[in-house]
Amino acid sequence: MPEYDEAAQWLHEHLARQGLGVVPARFEGFVLAYQHLQAMTEHLRQRSQIAVQPAASADDA
Amino acid sequence: MTPEPQASLAQVSRAIRERRCSAVEYTQACLDRASRLQPQLGAFATLRGDAVLASAALADAAIARGEWRGPLHGIALGIKDVIDVAGLPTLAQSRQLRGYVPERNAWAVDRLLAAGAIVLGKLTTHEFAFGPPVVGECGPVARNPWNPRHFAGGSSSGAAVAVAAGMLPGALGSDTAGSLRSPAALCGVVGFKPSRARIPRHGAWPLADSLDALGPIARNVEDCALIYQALALPPGPPPPLALRWPKPPRIGVARSFFNQGSPLQAQGREAIEAALAVFAGLGCSVSDVPLAPLRDWNAAGMVILLSEAYAFHQHWLRTRPQDYGQALHDALLLGATLSAADYVRALEQRQRLTAQLDAAMHTVDVLIAPIQAGQAPRLEQLNEWGFLETPSFGIAFNLGDYPALSLCCGFGDLGLPLGMQLVGRRTGEQSLLQAGYAYEQACAWHLRHPSL
Numbered sequence: 001m002p003e004y005d006e007a008a009q010w011l012h013e014h015l016a017r018q019g020l021g022v023v024p025a026r027f028e029g030f031v032l033a034y035q036h037l038q039a040m041t042e043h044l045r046q047r048s049q050i051a052v053q054p055a056a057s058a059d060d061a
Numbered sequence: 062m063t064p065e066p067q068a069s070l071a072q073v074s075r076a077i078r079e080r081r082c083s084a085v086e087y088t089q090a091c092l093d094r095a096s097r098l099q100p101q102l103g104a105f106a107t108l109r110g111d112a113v114l115a116s117a118a119l120a121d122a123a124i125a126r127g128e129w130r131g132p133l134h135g136i137a138l139g140i141k142d143v144i145d146v147a148g149l150p151t152l153a154q155s156r157q158l159r160g161y162v163p164e165r166n167a168w169a170v171d172r173l174l175a176a177g178a179i180v181l182g183k184l185t186t187h188e189f190a191f192g193p194p195v196v197g198e199c200g201p202v203a204r205n206p207w208n209p210r211h212f213a214g215g216s217s218s219g220a221a222v223a224v225a226a227g228m229l230p231g232a233l234g235s236d237t238a239g240s241l242r243s244p245a246a247l248c249g250v251v252g253f254k255p256s257r258a259r260i261p262r263h264g265a266w267p268l269a270d271s272l273d274a275l276g277p278i279a280r281n282v283e284d285c286a287l288i289y290q291a292l293a294l295p296p297g298p299p300p301p302l303a304l305r306w307p308k309p310p311r312i313g314v315a316r317s318f319f320n321q322g323s324p325l326q327a328q329g330r331e332a333i334e335a336a337l338a339v340f341a342g343l344g345c346s347v348s349d350v351p352l353a354p355l356r357d358w359n360a361a362g363m364v365i366l367l368s369e370a371y372a373f374h375q376h377w378l379r380t381r382p383q384d385y386g387q388a389l390h391d392a393l394l395l396g397a398t399l400s401a402a403d404y405v406r407a408l409e410q411r412q413r414l415t416a417q418l419d420a421a422m423h424t425v426d427v428l429i430a431p432i433q434a435g436q437a438p439r440l441e442q443l444n445e446w447g448f449l450e451t452p453s454f455g456i457a458f459n460l461g462d463y464p465a466l467s468l469c470c471g472f473g474d475l476g477l478p479l480g481m482q483l484v485g486r487r488t489g490e491q492s493l494l495q496a497g498y499a500y501e502q503a504c505a506w507h508l509r510h511p512s513l
Contacts (some may be wrong), residue, residue, distance in 0.1 A: 015397060020392075022382040024391040026445070036393055037367070040360040040449075041116045044406040047357065 007031050007038075063090045066227030067510045070136060070284035073230055077135040078124065080177055084135030084179070085118040091137045095228040098513060101209055103201030104223040106142040107149055108182040113137070116179045123177075126355055132287045134177030135243040139223050139232040141216075142183040142200070143190050144275070145264040146170050149180070153266050154188045154200045157377055167264025169233055169292055171273050174292035184232055185219030188389040190240060190268045191370060193443045194218065195386050202440070205248060206511040207477050211437040214244030216268075220278045221248040226513055231279040231288050237268040238362060238448075239432060239455020241276050242467035246480020247437040249469045249509065251497070252278045253285040255490050256464050259293045269369035272362070272459040281507040282468065282497040289490070306495040312340050313350035313425030315484075321354040324451050326435035332471035332479040333431060339503050340429075340496075350421045350428060355452040361414060362456035363449060364399060364407035371396025388445050395449075415461040419487075422463070427496045428484040430454055432467045436477035454482065464490045466497045469506040480505075 008031045015021060024030035063086045064073045076082040092113065099105055120135035140146050143153045145163035147170075152158050163440060166174065176182070185203040187194055193200040194215060203218035205211040206226040213222045217234030221244035224232055236254040245252025253276045260275040267273055277288035281297045283304055314337060319325055341347050371378075374385075374393050422428065431454045444450065458465040464485040471479045483500075485493025501507050 011398065015394060019379045020382070020394060020395050020397055022390070024394060025387045026391070028445060030391050033391075033395060033449055034398055036446070036449045037363070037398065040363055041355065041399065041403045041406070043360045044323070044364060044403065044410050047360075047410055050407045 004031060007035055063087060066090070066094050067280065068230070069281055070230035070279055071132065073131045074134070074136060074287070078129055080124065082241050084120040085114055086293065087135065088114055088117040088137045088179055088181070091229055095181065095223065098226050098228060101204070102206055102222050102226055103185055103203045103247050104219040104226065104228060105139070106152055106154065106183045106200045109149070109180070113179060120177060122181065130177035131291065133173060133291050136178050136231070137181040137229055138178045138288070139181055139184040139220060139229045140170060141220050141232065141234040142186050143235060143266040144170060144233060146180050146183065147299040149183055151183070151266070152199055152341070153362070153368060154186055155386070155389070156199060157381065163264070165264065168261045170264065172292050173233065178291070181229060184217070184223055187216040187218065188386050189266065190216040190237065192388040192392050193445055193447070194440070195388055197386055199386070204440070205437050205477070206513060207249065208475070210439055211477060212247060212440055212443060214247035214437065216240040216496055217252070217278060218244050220247050221250055221252065224248070224250045224278050224280055225511060227510065229276055230253060231284055233275065233288070234278055235265060236274050236276060236455070238366060238453045238459055242280060242432045242455050242482055243455070243466060245278050245468070246432045246467045247478065249283050249478030249506070250278055250280055251507070252255040252276070252467045253284055253289060254458070254465045255289060255293060256460050256488060258340045259490065261294070267373055269366040270373070272366060272456070274459065282466070282494055282501050285466070286494045293490070304349055304495055304498040306492065306499055309344035310426035310492060312337070312345045312347045313348065313421065313428045313429055315352050315430035316349040317352045317354045318430045318454060322356055322452065323431070324434040325431045327472045329433065329435040329479055331430055333481045335431065336481055336500065337429065339500060343499055343503060348425070350425060352421060353417060355454070357410065358414060358457040358460060359452045361407045361410040362453065362460050364403050366413065367396040368399050368404045368407070384507065391445070406496060411460045414457070417463045418457070418463070422486050426486060426489070426492055430482050430484065432480050436473040436475050436479060458484050464488065464493050466493055468497055468501060470504070470510070471506065
Protein backbone atom coordinates (compact mmCIF):
# COMPACT_ATOMS: atom_id res chain seq x y z
CA MET A 1 0.00 0.00 0.00
CA PRO A 2 1.41 3.43 -0.87
CA GLU A 3 2.54 5.69 1.97
CA TYR A 4 0.41 8.73 2.74
CA ASP A 5 2.53 11.35 0.93
CA GLU A 6 2.96 9.16 -2.12
CA ALA A 7 -0.77 8.37 -2.20
CA ALA A 8 -1.72 12.04 -1.82
CA GLN A 9 0.58 13.06 -4.66
CA TRP A 10 -0.74 10.30 -6.93
CA LEU A 11 -4.35 11.23 -6.16
CA HIS A 12 -3.82 14.90 -7.00
CA GLU A 13 -2.24 14.00 -10.33
CA HIS A 14 -4.61 11.18 -11.19
CA LEU A 15 -7.80 13.11 -10.49
CA ALA A 16 -6.50 16.08 -12.50
CA ARG A 17 -5.68 13.79 -15.45
CA GLN A 18 -9.21 12.40 -15.27
CA GLY A 19 -10.69 15.89 -15.47
CA LEU A 20 -11.78 15.61 -11.82
CA GLY A 21 -9.79 18.51 -10.50
CA VAL A 22 -12.02 19.41 -7.55
CA VAL A 23 -9.99 18.31 -4.57
CA PRO A 24 -11.99 16.57 -1.84
CA ALA A 25 -12.70 18.95 1.01
CA ARG A 26 -11.29 16.77 3.75
CA PHE A 27 -8.33 15.55 1.76
CA GLU A 28 -6.61 13.67 4.56
CA GLY A 29 -9.69 11.54 5.14
CA PHE A 30 -9.96 10.97 1.41
CA VAL A 31 -6.39 9.72 1.23
CA LEU A 32 -7.00 7.36 4.12
CA ALA A 33 -10.15 6.07 2.41
CA TYR A 34 -8.14 5.59 -0.79
CA GLN A 35 -5.56 3.59 1.15
CA HIS A 36 -8.37 1.51 2.61
CA LEU A 37 -9.71 0.84 -0.88
CA GLN A 38 -6.20 -0.02 -2.05
CA ALA A 39 -6.05 -2.67 0.68
CA MET A 40 -9.26 -4.13 -0.76
CA THR A 41 -7.94 -4.21 -4.31
CA GLU A 42 -4.70 -5.78 -3.06
CA HIS A 43 -6.78 -8.41 -1.25
CA LEU A 44 -8.63 -9.13 -4.49
CA ARG A 45 -5.35 -9.31 -6.41
CA GLN A 46 -4.04 -11.90 -3.97
CA ARG A 47 -7.22 -13.94 -4.28
CA SER A 48 -7.31 -13.65 -8.05
CA GLN A 49 -6.86 -16.66 -10.25
CA ILE A 50 -5.97 -14.35 -13.13
CA ALA A 51 -2.21 -14.34 -12.89
CA VAL A 52 0.45 -13.06 -15.20
CA GLN A 53 1.96 -16.04 -17.00
CA PRO A 54 5.38 -15.12 -18.29
CA ALA A 55 6.32 -16.65 -21.56
CA ALA A 56 8.31 -19.81 -21.00
CA SER A 57 10.70 -19.08 -23.86
CA ALA A 58 11.42 -16.56 -26.56
CA ASP A 59 9.37 -18.69 -28.98
CA ASP A 60 6.27 -18.48 -26.76
CA ALA A 61 6.66 -14.75 -26.54
CA MET B 62 -63.83 3.68 12.00
CA THR B 63 -60.25 4.57 11.00
CA PRO B 64 -57.72 1.84 11.88
CA GLU B 65 -54.98 2.61 14.42
CA PRO B 66 -51.82 4.11 12.89
CA GLN B 67 -49.90 0.92 13.58
CA ALA B 68 -52.57 -1.38 12.12
CA SER B 69 -51.09 -3.72 9.55
CA LEU B 70 -51.59 -3.22 5.83
CA ALA B 71 -53.57 -6.46 5.79
CA GLN B 72 -55.90 -5.18 8.52
CA VAL B 73 -56.42 -1.83 6.81
CA SER B 74 -57.00 -3.56 3.50
CA ARG B 75 -59.77 -5.71 4.98
CA ALA B 76 -61.36 -2.66 6.63
CA ILE B 77 -61.40 -0.74 3.34
CA ARG B 78 -62.68 -3.67 1.33
CA GLU B 79 -65.47 -4.33 3.83
CA ARG B 80 -66.18 -0.59 3.93
CA ARG B 81 -65.68 -0.37 7.69
CA CYS B 82 -63.31 2.45 6.82
CA SER B 83 -63.02 4.45 3.62
CA ALA B 84 -59.79 4.93 1.70
CA VAL B 85 -60.36 8.67 2.09
CA GLU B 86 -60.54 8.41 5.89
CA TYR B 87 -57.45 6.23 6.05
CA THR B 88 -55.43 8.40 3.66
CA GLN B 89 -56.42 11.50 5.60
CA ALA B 90 -55.29 9.84 8.82
CA CYS B 91 -51.93 8.95 7.21
CA LEU B 92 -51.53 12.50 5.92
CA ASP B 93 -52.34 14.00 9.31
CA ARG B 94 -49.91 11.74 11.15
CA ALA B 95 -47.17 12.20 8.55
CA SER B 96 -47.58 16.00 8.70
CA ARG B 97 -47.44 15.96 12.50
CA LEU B 98 -44.35 13.73 12.72
CA GLN B 99 -42.41 15.06 9.72
CA PRO B 100 -40.64 17.90 11.59
CA GLN B 101 -39.44 15.41 14.20
CA LEU B 102 -38.57 12.46 11.96
CA GLY B 103 -37.91 13.81 8.45
CA ALA B 104 -39.29 10.77 6.65
CA PHE B 105 -40.65 12.56 3.60
CA ALA B 106 -38.83 14.35 0.79
CA THR B 107 -42.23 15.27 -0.71
CA LEU B 108 -45.52 14.80 1.09
CA ARG B 109 -48.50 15.18 -1.18
CA GLY B 110 -51.29 17.46 -0.09
CA ASP B 111 -55.01 17.04 -0.13
CA ALA B 112 -54.89 16.18 -3.86
CA VAL B 113 -54.09 12.64 -2.83
CA LEU B 114 -57.57 12.42 -1.30
CA ALA B 115 -59.04 12.55 -4.80
CA SER B 116 -57.21 9.29 -5.61
CA ALA B 117 -58.57 7.80 -2.41
CA ALA B 118 -62.10 8.87 -3.33
CA LEU B 119 -61.72 7.10 -6.67
CA ALA B 120 -60.61 3.97 -4.82
CA ASP B 121 -63.70 4.15 -2.60
CA ALA B 122 -65.96 4.65 -5.60
CA ALA B 123 -64.48 1.59 -7.32
CA ILE B 124 -65.13 -0.55 -4.24
CA ALA B 125 -68.70 0.75 -4.08
CA ARG B 126 -69.10 -0.50 -7.69
CA GLY B 127 -67.71 -3.91 -6.68
CA GLU B 128 -64.40 -3.32 -8.46
CA TRP B 129 -61.87 -4.32 -5.79
CA ARG B 130 -58.41 -4.59 -7.32
CA GLY B 131 -56.66 -6.53 -4.59
CA PRO B 132 -55.06 -6.08 -1.16
CA LEU B 133 -53.41 -2.75 -2.05
CA HIS B 134 -56.67 -1.16 -3.17
CA GLY B 135 -56.99 2.21 -1.40
CA ILE B 136 -53.76 1.73 0.57
CA ALA B 137 -51.45 4.72 0.97
CA LEU B 138 -47.81 3.88 0.24
CA GLY B 139 -44.59 5.88 0.05
CA ILE B 140 -41.90 5.73 -2.63
CA LYS B 141 -38.17 6.21 -2.01
CA ASP B 142 -37.04 9.39 -3.68
CA VAL B 143 -34.77 7.69 -6.21
CA ILE B 144 -37.79 6.10 -7.91
CA ASP B 145 -39.82 8.20 -10.35
CA VAL B 146 -43.46 9.06 -9.74
CA ALA B 147 -45.05 11.08 -12.55
CA GLY B 148 -45.73 14.65 -11.51
CA LEU B 149 -43.71 14.52 -8.28
CA PRO B 150 -40.11 15.73 -8.13
CA THR B 151 -37.38 13.11 -7.92
CA LEU B 152 -34.56 14.83 -6.09
CA ALA B 153 -32.53 11.83 -4.84
CA GLN B 154 -31.48 14.30 -2.12
CA SER B 155 -29.15 15.94 -4.70
CA ARG B 156 -28.80 19.33 -6.35
CA GLN B 157 -28.01 17.42 -9.55
CA LEU B 158 -31.71 16.65 -9.98
CA ARG B 159 -33.08 20.01 -8.89
CA GLY B 160 -36.09 20.84 -11.07
CA TYR B 161 -36.51 17.29 -12.38
CA VAL B 162 -40.15 16.23 -12.38
CA PRO B 163 -40.64 12.98 -14.28
CA GLU B 164 -43.51 12.63 -16.68
CA ARG B 165 -43.68 8.87 -16.33
CA ASN B 166 -43.86 6.48 -13.45
CA ALA B 167 -41.19 3.92 -12.75
CA TRP B 168 -42.29 0.42 -13.74
CA ALA B 169 -42.76 -0.60 -10.12
CA VAL B 170 -44.86 2.49 -9.34
CA ASP B 171 -47.13 1.75 -12.29
CA ARG B 172 -47.51 -1.74 -10.93
CA LEU B 173 -48.48 -0.50 -7.46
CA LEU B 174 -50.97 1.99 -8.89
CA ALA B 175 -52.49 -0.72 -11.07
CA ALA B 176 -53.01 -2.74 -7.89
CA GLY B 177 -54.98 0.17 -6.43
CA ALA B 178 -52.33 1.74 -4.19
CA ILE B 179 -52.17 5.48 -3.54
CA VAL B 180 -48.83 7.31 -3.48
CA LEU B 181 -48.74 9.54 -0.41
CA GLY B 182 -45.32 10.99 -1.17
CA LYS B 183 -41.63 10.53 -1.80
CA LEU B 184 -39.45 9.28 1.03
CA THR B 185 -36.12 10.57 2.27
CA THR B 186 -32.93 8.85 1.20
CA HIS B 187 -29.23 9.66 1.17
CA GLU B 188 -27.85 11.49 -1.87
CA PHE B 189 -28.27 9.10 -4.79
CA ALA B 190 -28.80 6.34 -2.23
CA PHE B 191 -25.18 6.44 -1.08
CA GLY B 192 -23.07 7.91 1.65
CA PRO B 193 -24.07 9.16 5.09
CA PRO B 194 -27.15 11.26 5.88
CA VAL B 195 -26.40 14.95 5.39
CA VAL B 196 -28.32 17.98 6.61
CA GLY B 197 -28.70 20.28 3.66
CA GLU B 198 -30.89 22.03 1.17
CA CYS B 199 -31.98 18.85 -0.62
CA GLY B 200 -34.10 17.28 2.05
CA PRO B 201 -34.22 16.34 5.70
CA VAL B 202 -32.32 13.63 7.51
CA ALA B 203 -34.60 10.76 8.49
CA ARG B 204 -34.43 10.06 12.20
CA ASN B 205 -35.04 6.84 14.07
CA PRO B 206 -38.57 6.86 15.51
CA TRP B 207 -37.42 4.87 18.55
CA ASN B 208 -35.08 7.75 19.41
CA PRO B 209 -34.68 10.63 16.94
CA ARG B 210 -31.08 11.24 18.04
CA HIS B 211 -30.20 7.90 16.49
CA PHE B 212 -29.53 6.82 12.91
CA ALA B 213 -32.39 5.36 10.91
CA GLY B 214 -30.12 3.36 8.59
CA GLY B 215 -29.86 3.87 4.90
CA SER B 216 -30.41 4.48 2.23
CA SER B 217 -34.16 3.63 2.30
CA SER B 218 -34.22 5.57 5.54
CA GLY B 219 -37.44 7.53 5.02
CA ALA B 220 -39.23 4.32 4.07
CA ALA B 221 -38.27 2.53 7.28
CA VAL B 222 -39.00 5.59 9.43
CA ALA B 223 -42.41 6.27 7.88
CA VAL B 224 -43.48 2.65 8.31
CA ALA B 225 -42.12 2.28 11.86
CA ALA B 226 -43.73 5.56 12.90
CA GLY B 227 -47.15 4.56 11.59
CA MET B 228 -47.26 7.25 8.90
CA LEU B 229 -47.73 4.59 6.23
CA PRO B 230 -48.31 0.84 6.21
CA GLY B 231 -45.70 0.16 3.51
CA ALA B 232 -43.18 1.64 1.12
CA LEU B 233 -41.10 0.87 -1.94
CA GLY B 234 -37.33 1.23 -1.65
CA SER B 235 -34.09 0.03 -3.18
CA ASP B 236 -31.18 -2.06 -1.95
CA THR B 237 -27.61 -2.11 -3.27
CA ALA B 238 -25.69 -3.24 -0.19
CA GLY B 239 -28.45 -3.62 2.40
CA SER B 240 -30.37 -0.37 1.84
CA LEU B 241 -33.76 -1.97 2.45
CA ARG B 242 -32.67 -4.42 5.09
CA SER B 243 -30.47 -2.18 7.26
CA PRO B 244 -32.92 0.67 7.87
CA ALA B 245 -35.70 -1.84 8.42
CA ALA B 246 -33.59 -3.61 11.04
CA LEU B 247 -32.59 -0.39 12.81
CA CYS B 248 -36.20 0.83 12.90
CA GLY B 249 -37.76 -2.50 13.91
CA VAL B 250 -39.73 -3.21 10.73
CA VAL B 251 -39.38 -5.67 7.84
CA GLY B 252 -37.31 -5.08 4.70
CA PHE B 253 -37.45 -7.46 1.76
CA LYS B 254 -34.98 -7.59 -1.12
CA PRO B 255 -36.25 -10.03 -3.73
CA SER B 256 -34.10 -11.39 -6.56
CA ARG B 257 -33.31 -8.57 -8.98
CA ALA B 258 -35.30 -9.95 -11.90
CA ARG B 259 -38.50 -10.01 -9.87
CA ILE B 260 -39.02 -6.24 -9.97
CA PRO B 261 -37.76 -4.36 -13.06
CA ARG B 262 -35.90 -1.16 -12.19
CA HIS B 263 -36.95 1.08 -15.10
CA GLY B 264 -37.49 4.57 -13.74
CA ALA B 265 -35.33 4.03 -10.66
CA TRP B 266 -32.04 5.95 -10.44
CA PRO B 267 -29.18 3.47 -10.13
CA LEU B 268 -26.41 3.32 -7.59
CA ALA B 269 -24.59 0.22 -8.88
CA ASP B 270 -26.54 -1.38 -11.65
CA SER B 271 -25.39 -4.97 -11.17
CA LEU B 272 -26.22 -4.88 -7.44
CA ASP B 273 -29.38 -2.77 -7.25
CA ALA B 274 -32.74 -4.34 -6.40
CA LEU B 275 -36.14 -2.90 -5.55
CA GLY B 276 -38.36 -4.16 -2.77
CA PRO B 277 -40.83 -3.31 0.01
CA ILE B 278 -40.55 -2.21 3.60
CA ALA B 279 -43.57 -2.90 5.79
CA ARG B 280 -44.51 -3.48 9.41
CA ASN B 281 -44.59 -7.25 9.19
CA VAL B 282 -43.82 -10.12 6.84
CA GLU B 283 -47.39 -10.55 5.61
CA ASP B 284 -47.56 -6.88 4.57
CA CYS B 285 -44.23 -7.17 2.74
CA ALA B 286 -45.59 -10.24 0.96
CA LEU B 287 -48.72 -8.35 -0.10
CA ILE B 288 -46.70 -5.51 -1.64
CA TYR B 289 -44.29 -7.96 -3.21
CA GLN B 290 -47.17 -9.96 -4.66
CA ALA B 291 -48.37 -6.85 -6.50
CA LEU B 292 -44.88 -6.17 -7.85
CA ALA B 293 -43.26 -9.48 -8.63
CA LEU B 294 -42.75 -11.03 -12.01
CA PRO B 295 -42.04 -14.65 -12.85
CA PRO B 296 -39.79 -16.65 -13.49
CA GLY B 297 -40.09 -19.21 -10.79
CA PRO B 298 -43.01 -20.08 -8.60
CA PRO B 299 -45.85 -17.59 -8.37
CA PRO B 300 -45.65 -14.81 -5.80
CA PRO B 301 -46.31 -15.94 -2.28
CA LEU B 302 -49.85 -16.26 -1.09
CA ALA B 303 -49.50 -19.02 1.47
CA LEU B 304 -47.45 -17.81 4.40
CA ARG B 305 -47.59 -20.99 6.47
CA TRP B 306 -44.74 -23.33 5.68
CA PRO B 307 -45.60 -26.87 4.54
CA LYS B 308 -42.77 -28.19 6.73
CA PRO B 309 -40.08 -26.58 8.86
CA PRO B 310 -37.15 -25.47 6.69
CA ARG B 311 -33.52 -26.42 7.19
CA ILE B 312 -31.81 -23.37 8.67
CA GLY B 313 -28.17 -22.59 7.96
CA VAL B 314 -26.12 -20.11 9.94
CA ALA B 315 -23.52 -17.93 8.19
CA ARG B 316 -21.15 -18.35 11.13
CA SER B 317 -18.22 -16.62 9.41
CA PHE B 318 -20.30 -13.44 9.44
CA PHE B 319 -20.35 -13.65 13.25
CA ASN B 320 -16.60 -14.15 13.60
CA GLN B 321 -13.42 -13.45 11.60
CA GLY B 322 -13.38 -9.66 11.77
CA SER B 323 -17.14 -9.25 12.00
CA PRO B 324 -18.33 -6.01 13.61
CA LEU B 325 -21.26 -7.84 15.22
CA GLN B 326 -21.74 -6.68 18.81
CA ALA B 327 -22.65 -8.87 21.77
CA GLN B 328 -26.30 -7.82 21.94
CA GLY B 329 -26.80 -8.43 18.23
CA ARG B 330 -25.18 -11.83 18.49
CA GLU B 331 -27.28 -12.83 21.50
CA ALA B 332 -30.50 -11.78 19.77
CA ILE B 333 -29.69 -13.87 16.70
CA GLU B 334 -28.66 -16.86 18.82
CA ALA B 335 -32.03 -16.58 20.58
CA ALA B 336 -33.76 -16.47 17.19
CA LEU B 337 -31.94 -19.66 16.15
CA ALA B 338 -33.28 -21.32 19.29
CA VAL B 339 -36.79 -20.21 18.29
CA PHE B 340 -36.39 -21.81 14.86
CA ALA B 341 -35.11 -25.00 16.49
CA GLY B 342 -38.15 -24.94 18.76
CA LEU B 343 -40.37 -24.68 15.70
CA GLY B 344 -38.93 -27.95 14.41
CA CYS B 345 -36.24 -26.59 12.08
CA SER B 346 -32.84 -28.18 11.81
CA VAL B 347 -30.13 -25.59 12.47
CA SER B 348 -26.56 -26.01 11.26
CA ASP B 349 -23.55 -23.86 10.50
CA VAL B 350 -22.79 -23.22 6.85
CA PRO B 351 -19.23 -22.47 5.74
CA LEU B 352 -18.92 -19.16 3.89
CA ALA B 353 -15.98 -16.90 3.13
CA PRO B 354 -15.36 -14.15 5.70
CA LEU B 355 -17.05 -10.78 5.38
CA ARG B 356 -13.79 -9.19 4.23
CA ASP B 357 -13.84 -11.23 1.01
CA TRP B 358 -17.43 -10.26 0.19
CA ASN B 359 -16.85 -6.62 1.02
CA ALA B 360 -13.71 -6.24 -1.05
CA ALA B 361 -15.53 -7.51 -4.15
CA GLY B 362 -18.72 -5.65 -3.34
CA MET B 363 -17.16 -2.26 -2.67
CA VAL B 364 -14.95 -2.33 -5.77
CA ILE B 365 -17.96 -3.21 -7.92
CA LEU B 366 -20.21 -0.65 -6.24
CA LEU B 367 -17.68 2.19 -6.48
CA SER B 368 -16.77 1.33 -10.08
CA GLU B 369 -20.36 1.22 -11.27
CA ALA B 370 -21.40 4.30 -9.32
CA TYR B 371 -18.45 6.22 -10.78
CA ALA B 372 -19.31 5.09 -14.29
CA PHE B 373 -22.83 6.45 -13.88
CA HIS B 374 -21.76 9.78 -12.34
CA GLN B 375 -18.52 10.39 -14.27
CA HIS B 376 -19.95 13.03 -16.59
CA TRP B 377 -21.48 15.10 -13.80
CA LEU B 378 -18.36 14.72 -11.66
CA ARG B 379 -16.42 16.41 -14.47
CA THR B 380 -18.96 19.02 -15.46
CA ARG B 381 -21.01 19.81 -12.35
CA PRO B 382 -19.02 18.69 -9.31
CA GLN B 383 -20.39 21.58 -7.26
CA ASP B 384 -23.89 20.09 -7.49
CA TYR B 385 -22.97 17.10 -5.34
CA GLY B 386 -22.90 17.17 -1.58
CA GLN B 387 -19.35 16.88 -0.30
CA ALA B 388 -19.71 13.38 1.14
CA LEU B 389 -21.11 11.83 -2.04
CA HIS B 390 -18.71 13.75 -4.27
CA ASP B 391 -15.70 12.43 -2.38
CA ALA B 392 -17.07 8.89 -2.21
CA LEU B 393 -17.71 8.84 -5.95
CA LEU B 394 -14.21 10.13 -6.66
CA LEU B 395 -12.83 6.99 -5.06
CA GLY B 396 -14.31 5.09 -7.98
CA ALA B 397 -12.05 7.08 -10.31
CA THR B 398 -9.01 5.53 -8.63
CA LEU B 399 -10.01 1.98 -9.58
CA SER B 400 -8.69 0.30 -12.72
CA ALA B 401 -10.32 -2.04 -15.19
CA ALA B 402 -8.18 -4.82 -13.70
CA ASP B 403 -9.55 -4.06 -10.22
CA TYR B 404 -13.10 -4.31 -11.52
CA VAL B 405 -12.44 -7.55 -13.39
CA ARG B 406 -10.82 -9.13 -10.31
CA ALA B 407 -13.83 -8.07 -8.24
CA LEU B 408 -16.17 -9.70 -10.76
CA GLU B 409 -14.06 -12.83 -10.68
CA GLN B 410 -14.18 -12.89 -6.88
CA ARG B 411 -17.93 -12.34 -7.03
CA GLN B 412 -18.29 -15.39 -9.25
CA ARG B 413 -16.15 -17.51 -6.93
CA LEU B 414 -17.96 -16.41 -3.76
CA THR B 415 -21.36 -16.86 -5.35
CA ALA B 416 -20.44 -20.40 -6.42
CA GLN B 417 -19.52 -21.11 -2.80
CA LEU B 418 -22.83 -19.67 -1.63
CA ASP B 419 -24.72 -21.68 -4.26
CA ALA B 420 -23.11 -24.87 -2.96
CA ALA B 421 -23.93 -23.96 0.64
CA MET B 422 -27.55 -23.22 -0.21
CA HIS B 423 -28.00 -26.73 -1.60
CA THR B 424 -27.85 -28.03 1.96
CA VAL B 425 -30.27 -25.57 3.59
CA ASP B 426 -33.50 -23.77 2.75
CA VAL B 427 -32.87 -20.53 4.61
CA LEU B 428 -29.62 -18.94 5.73
CA ILE B 429 -29.45 -16.65 8.76
CA ALA B 430 -26.90 -13.84 9.09
CA PRO B 431 -26.59 -10.52 10.90
CA ILE B 432 -27.66 -7.39 9.04
CA GLN B 433 -26.45 -4.75 11.51
CA ALA B 434 -23.75 -4.74 14.17
CA GLY B 435 -26.25 -3.89 16.89
CA GLN B 436 -28.57 -1.04 17.81
CA ALA B 437 -28.64 2.15 15.76
CA PRO B 438 -25.74 4.48 16.58
CA ARG B 439 -26.29 8.14 17.39
CA LEU B 440 -26.27 10.33 14.30
CA GLU B 441 -23.14 12.19 15.36
CA GLN B 442 -21.25 8.90 15.64
CA LEU B 443 -21.53 8.26 11.89
CA ASN B 444 -18.33 8.36 9.91
CA GLU B 445 -18.21 9.62 6.31
CA TRP B 446 -16.05 6.63 5.35
CA GLY B 447 -17.85 4.09 7.48
CA PHE B 448 -19.03 2.24 4.36
CA LEU B 449 -15.39 1.32 3.67
CA GLU B 450 -14.16 0.86 7.21
CA THR B 451 -16.99 -1.27 8.60
CA PRO B 452 -17.88 -4.40 6.62
CA SER B 453 -21.43 -4.62 5.33
CA PHE B 454 -23.47 -7.69 6.23
CA GLY B 455 -25.83 -7.01 3.37
CA ILE B 456 -23.74 -6.80 0.23
CA ALA B 457 -22.98 -10.54 0.03
CA PHE B 458 -26.55 -11.24 -1.00
CA ASN B 459 -26.58 -8.43 -3.57
CA LEU B 460 -23.45 -9.95 -5.07
CA GLY B 461 -25.11 -13.35 -5.20
CA ASP B 462 -28.57 -11.95 -6.05
CA TYR B 463 -30.25 -14.00 -3.35
CA PRO B 464 -33.60 -12.94 -1.90
CA ALA B 465 -33.11 -11.62 1.63
CA LEU B 466 -35.43 -10.47 4.39
CA SER B 467 -34.54 -8.50 7.50
CA LEU B 468 -36.71 -8.45 10.55
CA CYS B 469 -36.65 -7.52 14.20
CA CYS B 470 -35.26 -10.13 16.60
CA GLY B 471 -35.22 -8.18 19.83
CA PHE B 472 -34.37 -4.92 21.52
CA GLY B 473 -31.11 -3.71 23.03
CA ASP B 474 -30.25 -1.93 26.25
CA LEU B 475 -31.09 1.48 24.73
CA GLY B 476 -34.57 0.29 23.81
CA LEU B 477 -33.67 0.25 20.12
CA PRO B 478 -34.45 -2.65 17.77
CA LEU B 479 -32.03 -5.43 16.87
CA GLY B 480 -32.35 -7.18 13.53
CA MET B 481 -31.26 -10.23 11.58
CA GLN B 482 -31.50 -11.24 7.94
CA LEU B 483 -32.90 -14.42 6.47
CA VAL B 484 -31.66 -15.41 3.02
CA GLY B 485 -33.62 -17.68 0.72
CA ARG B 486 -32.59 -19.98 -2.09
CA ARG B 487 -32.58 -18.67 -5.66
CA THR B 488 -36.16 -17.85 -6.65
CA GLY B 489 -37.05 -19.03 -3.16
CA GLU B 490 -38.91 -15.89 -2.13
CA GLN B 491 -41.96 -17.83 -1.00
CA SER B 492 -40.21 -20.17 1.41
CA LEU B 493 -38.14 -17.25 2.68
CA LEU B 494 -41.26 -15.26 3.50
CA GLN B 495 -42.77 -18.35 5.12
CA ALA B 496 -39.75 -18.71 7.40
CA GLY B 497 -39.92 -15.03 8.34
CA TYR B 498 -43.62 -15.28 8.98
CA ALA B 499 -43.24 -18.33 11.26
CA TYR B 500 -40.57 -16.58 13.30
CA GLU B 501 -42.62 -13.41 13.56
CA GLN B 502 -45.69 -15.30 14.75
CA ALA B 503 -43.60 -17.09 17.36
CA CYS B 504 -41.96 -13.94 18.76
CA ALA B 505 -44.31 -11.05 17.97
CA TRP B 506 -41.56 -8.40 18.05
CA HIS B 507 -43.45 -6.74 15.21
CA LEU B 508 -46.23 -5.79 17.61
CA ARG B 509 -43.95 -3.38 19.50
CA HIS B 510 -44.07 0.19 18.23
CA PRO B 511 -42.37 3.43 19.17
CA SER B 512 -44.35 5.89 21.28
CA LEU B 513 -45.00 8.94 19.12
